[in-house]
Amino acid sequence: MIQVDNITKNYGRTRALRGVSFTINKGEIVGFLGPNGAGKTTTMKILTCYMPADTGTATVAGFDVFDNPLEVRKRIGYLAEGAPLYHDMPVVDFLKFVGQMRNIPSGRLRQRIGEVVLMTGLQKAVGKNIGELSKGYRQRVGLAQALLHEPDILILDEPTSGLDPNQIKEIRDLIREIGREKTVILSTHILPEVTATCDRAIIISDGRVVASGTPQELMNRGTGQSSVVVQVRGPKPEVESALAAISGVTAVESLESVNGAARFRVSAGQTKDLPEQVFKTVVAKNWVLTELRSEGATLEDVFAELTK
């Protein structure tokens, strides 16, 4: 659906993109992840034909963004960063304007406006001027505008920025729902957002793609260390040495003890069955195991590692 091939973009002396390539398939929800200034927004501006790349090619739904910008734009619904909207227009007039610009016949447009208003929960706001609405409602208007012409592809630049937790959940649910049929690209620097909504994440840092994969795959790419937290009722020094004796264990860290039970974080290299080994060791000694919890690398760790 979207094919980006080695695009670069400079703003004066600043090198915003230094050769970005990726492919996005139909029906995927992909998260662009990266620190501020990594090149997420620039990539989106190129895909929506707001500005061209300096070198490299990008095709959207089979159309080149440089040669066929109008065909590309027809197929994309775009929510730009910060949801820029005409604040002196009432919501319904604004949606009407966008719908007309998108060549939706007037009968169909009236029906579509009703549908997107319902989808984005704008019923209470339709008659108001956009300028009077709260940030969360404006974000919804931006989303409604992008959905109006039933595009195959949605490009959302930080769709949940500035929203409260309830609104964030609503917007994420909405994106998930839309993503069942459509291809969605969203950018964010909020990591849980990716785990919550995306099938796949593309991590961009300093104008380059540094990693790509499902959130699970990315987490596995972490430090390669797995660790478990154990809580055992038993003599502390003996427990510690017994745990350290398990094959593959690299470190046993003593944690604060709770209710007289000793707690440890046991780290090992690529030992898949570490929890099992720990369990067997403890049972063999006849100690009481009160907690056993596996701690994988989090997406935060991976992100911090990759975007250093």
Added chain:
Amino acid sequence: MKNIWRIFKKEFGGYLNSPSTYIFLIIFLILGSCMLLYVSTFFRSGAARLDGFFVYIPWLFLFLVPAIAMRVWAEEKKTGTEELLMTLPVRDYEVVIGKYLGALALLILALALTFPIPWMVSHFADERTPLDWGPVACAYLGSLLLGATILAIGTWASSLTENQIIAFILGCAISFALILVGFPRVAELVPFGLGDYVAALSPYRHFVNIYRGVLDLADIVYYLSAIVFFLFLNIRSVESRKWA
């Protein structure tokens, strides 16, 4: 074509919804009437003539037209809506022309609202020296063309910045310079005997021709080319986001 019409409707509608438009119209009408009734020699001349109104039109337009034009692009840049607009399936030139025509419609509305002035002059004129409608029609046409040219300059200036005040000052300054070189005293200052050529580029020079009642095709062609020229610059400036 359809897109130009849609953009036009949105722009003109935006003007009609904005309180500042009505302030503009009121200021224009009050200043216009004051110029005729108090500044010019209208009452002393004892004739049913409107020179006293039209001769001040360039000076009114010099400030009022860039005030209409200043928001056209600068506001879109400031609020980021330019990105929304330019990622809709439209061509850059369609937006430039649609926006220009929207502002032009407001200018036409402003001129149309001055119509009670000639009507009253005609109504109260001495029967032996009635108002001659020919020169009045000419002067309206000249005013429209002059205003349309300043508007093209102003919208171009607006596309160069996201600051409306800068857009306004830039629009005024360029228009003022172009009007000024139309005065023989100023044109004389141009070296190498180029004065006449420079003066021929002045929208003021052509305005004077038309409002005197001499309707020459050359003057109309001049205005149309000037408008096209500045709209072209405007399109290039909007496209410049793609080169930066």
